[in-house]
Amino acid sequence: MSGIVSSLLIVAGGCVLVIAAWGVVRLPDALSRQHAATKAGTFALALVCVGAIAAAAEVGWTIRLAVILAFLFATLPVASHLLARAAVRERNLESEVERAPLVGSERAQ
Helix, strand or coil: CHHHHHHHHHHHHHHHHHHHHHHHHHCCCHHHHHHHHHHHHHHHHHHHHHHHHHHCCCHHHHHHHHHHHHHHHHHHHHHHHHHHHHHHHHCCCHHHHHHCCCCCCHHHC
């Protein structure tokens, strides 16, 4: 049973990763491509790691995969933020970003 679940998770992760790669190629601007690469890519790699954890028979592999997953969740949001900032600076949109209303703040109301 765990072999089927792990296989399904790994295949699902691979499919999501292909869709994310397609989004990087097809989406029109840098911010959209960055979103596809980081959000869907993180989810896809998490599915693959969880599937590999389910398939792992040794505790050592489970720990290694859990550490990889932790590094993914810790570093990819930071990379996404830096890519978005670089895209905004490249297009000289800093003033528009500063004027945009912040969701959930007093400026938005």
